[in-house]
Amino acid sequence: MLWRYKHTLPRMRGFLICYTRGSRIGAKSRTLWTLADAAKDSHLYGIPRRITLTAGGGLAKLYGLILSDTKVHNRERLLSLVKSRPPGTPLVTVSNHVSTLDDPLMWGIRGLPLADSKLCRWALAAEDICFTNAFFSYFFRLGKCIPVTRGAGIYQPHMAEALERLNDGDWLNTFPEGKISQEGGPLRRLKWGTGSLIARAKVSPIVLPIGHSGFEKMIPEQWWRGKRPPIPLWNKKVDIFIGEPMQFDIPTLKQDAFKWARTSAGVSSSDCGSSNADDRNRPSFGSTGFGPHPLPFGARRSSAFLQTAETLDTMRTDGIHAPLLDGPLLDEAAWRWMYTDITEHIWVALSDVTEKARTLNQSRA
Structure with missing residues (x-):
């Protein structure tokens, strides 16, 4: 007790x-x-x-x-x-x-x-x-x-x-x-x-x-x-x-994120010294564009991702199943690409319904 x-x-x-x-x-x-x-x-x-x-x-x-x-x-x-x-x-x-x-x-x-x-x-x-x-x-x-x-x-x-x-x-x-x-x-x-x-x-x-x-x-x-x-x-x-x-x-988005990260990693390995390379085509939040949304990344991350991509190519060539859609194969930048893409779509849809609600409310004021 x-x-x-x-x-x-x-x-x-x-x-x-x-x-x-x-x-x-x-x-x-x-x-x-x-x-x-x-x-x-x-x-x-x-x-x-x-x-x-x-x-x-x-x-x-x-x-x-x-x-x-x-x-x-x-x-x-x-x-x-x-x-x-x-x-x-x-x-x-x-x-x-x-x-x-x-x-x-x-x-x-x-x-x-x-x-x-x-x-x-x-x-x-x-x-x-x-x-x-x-x-x-x-x-x-x-x-x-x-x-x-x-x-x-x-x-x-x-x-x-x-x-x-x-x-x-x-x-x-x-x-x-x-x-x-x-x-x-x-x-x-x-x-x-x-x-x-x-x-x-x-x-x-x-x-x-x-x-x-x-x-x-x-x-x-x-x-x-x-x-x-x-x-x-x-x-x-x-x-x-x-x-x-x-x-x-989500599976398609993961595949797109994987392709983007692999492509961007290749670009970074050849031009990682440019500080503006990642931001040239990056739309701001609130835009209506749904294209890729590059995020800053370092040469170390790019090198690691290129190594992963090469390993997957080898596995595919050897006939070994490569689970491209599994989360662990996406690095942090690829995951954030997905977060940004989803958030952009939500912003557009939410802006539309919010504006409709405001218009309806003003018409009754």
């Missing part, structure tokens, strides 16, 4: 420090030993998750169907993919980001099962906003949120958790802009995180772009004295436009 209390009291003390003081150090330690369990459906028999999802879903329905004038265009596309997509096929929804409560307010759609722990979406959430203390961390983990640390890169530990959810065939919602933008201009440069998850998933996810307009009026960043309102404002017009689903041919 004493041994049990010996290991329990430090945990209770860490929880109390985190809960009462809201310290960042306490929140992170809490994340390590508790929140992984809270994210599971089996946590306390799933009762806290069902309560949290029901409360969040009720709030979304309240604002989406009663307190605001919300129009959802092509609603059936989302409902059919959430409820009856092929078994084992993950769903990734991508959306523009205009307020801190885009998720969950954008899911206040009639017919969408937000209280179903199996069908409800997983979401990537900023650690510095949603996981600042023990209470918030526990609440958002129950609400199927995955913490993401801004600036920590696409291979941070919790991105591996997001990849596991896709490999389980679940629904994941992301805001690839990475931060809120209420200026109303073109979409910002998209982060690579969403593209990297799509490229590395075991089964190519169905990607559904969703554009919305009007949430920036419900949660304005500069409402009173430069602060947001304490609760969402009501009696606002909101338009949600659901675009066409798309699915990337």
